[in-house]
Amino acid sequence: MDDTHPTPTVPPSTASAYLNPSYWDERFTKEEKYEWLKDYSHFRHLIQPHLTPNSSVLELGCGNSQMCEGLYMDGTTNITCIDLSHVAVQNMQNRLLSHKFKDIKVMQADMLELPFDDECFDLVIEKGTMDVLFVDSGDPWNPKPETMAKVMSTLKGVHRVLKENGTFISITFGQPHFRRPIFNAPEFSWSVEYTTFGETFHYFVYVLKKGQRSSNEDIQPVKSFEVQHFNLFHEELEGEDFAFRINVDELNN
Numbered sequence: 053m054d055d056t057h058p059t060p061t062v063p064p065s066t067a068s069a070y071l072n073p074s075y076w077d078e079r080f081t082k083e084e085k086y087e088w089l090k091d092y093s094h095f096r097h098l099i100q101p102h103l104t105p106n107s108s109v110l111e112l113g114c115g116n117s118q119m120c121e122g123l124y125m126d127g128t129t130n131i132t133c134i135d136l137s138h139v140a141v142q143n144m145q146n147r148l149l150s151h152k153f154k155d156i157k158v159m160q161a162d163m164l165e166l167p168f169d170d171e172c173f174d175l176v177i178e179k180g181t182m183d184v185l186f187v188d189s190g191d192p193w194n195p196k197p198e199t200m201a202k203v204m205s206t207l208k209g210v211h212r213v214l215k216e217n218g219t220f221i222s223i224t225f226g227q228p229h230f231r232r233p234i235f236n237a238p239e240f241s242w243s244v245e246y247t248t249f250g251e252t253f254h255y256f257v258y259v260l261k262k263g264q265r266s267s268n269e270d271i272q273p274v275k276s277f278e279v280q281h282f283n284l285f286h287e288e289l290e291g292e293d294f295a296f297r298i299n300v301d302e303l304n305n
Contacts, residue, residue, distance in 0.1 A: 067187040073136055076115070080139040085116045088180035089223055089255045092122030098247060098257050099177070102219045103128050107174040110213065112163045112206075113181030115140050120156050121148070132173075134161040164202055166209035171218075176210050179223040192230050203234060211240050211262065220260040231258060236266055 069075045092099075103109070105127045111120055114133035123131055133156065135141050141160045148156050161167050163181065185202045189195035195203075210220050220242065224231065228246055235244045235258060242260040249255055 076137040112178040132157045177221045222258040
């Protein structure tokens with residue numbers, strides 16, 4: 053697997069377009085594959101320690117990523133992928149069948165309302181999917197209430213479907229001083245650790261272990277950090293994976 057994609061992306065005119073399902077349907081109609089935050093080969097060494105061949109895995113927002121194939125080839129075959137876009141789901145189903153990955157399940161579902169029983173997955177993973185919820189969140193230190201409602205709905209669903217001692221892995225642009233306070237909300241019984249990967253840019257990998265809590269010192273954000281804002285054209289944002297790093301409404305002012 054690599055970072056190339058043979059068909060052009062469909063860049064959005066505004067950051068808020070990422071929240072519109074019709075944008076993704078249009079994009080997935082024209083785009084064969086695209087990997088946000090690098091492909092699986094760049095971070096597989098961070099994921100594999102949390103998996104066994106018998107692990108049941110849920111991928112949120114699979115889009116047209118090849119991450120599930122990478123997990124499968126590494127020995128984890130009980131994989132369920134969901135996406136809100138019916139176009140992405142159909143394309144993924146066709147691709148997996150054509151490459152003999154018939155055991156991977158793909159279904160249309162909303163990560164805000166996961167249609168699964170309680171405690172049914174050993175590992176839930178998302179790569180850039182939750183970042184979509186933050187594209188028009190306003191002040192990163194104090195996101196809009198509507199943004200937080202969606203984020204918390206997603207996290208509550210993940211926490212619910214995880215087995216006891218299960219693991220949630222979030223691969224994201226989101227920096228620790230913004231994400232750890234959210235992950236450490238009192239309604240969740242999981243610990244929060246993170247690491248990074250990448251060379252030119254660092255991407256964050258959060259590992260949340262259900263069944264234990266992080267210490268109180270991890271819950272408080274460090275507000276001395278100066279937040280940088282980027283104002284680039286959307287073509288540059290797509291090409292360099294900047295799209296979810298920034299917190300602006302218009303990408304092409």
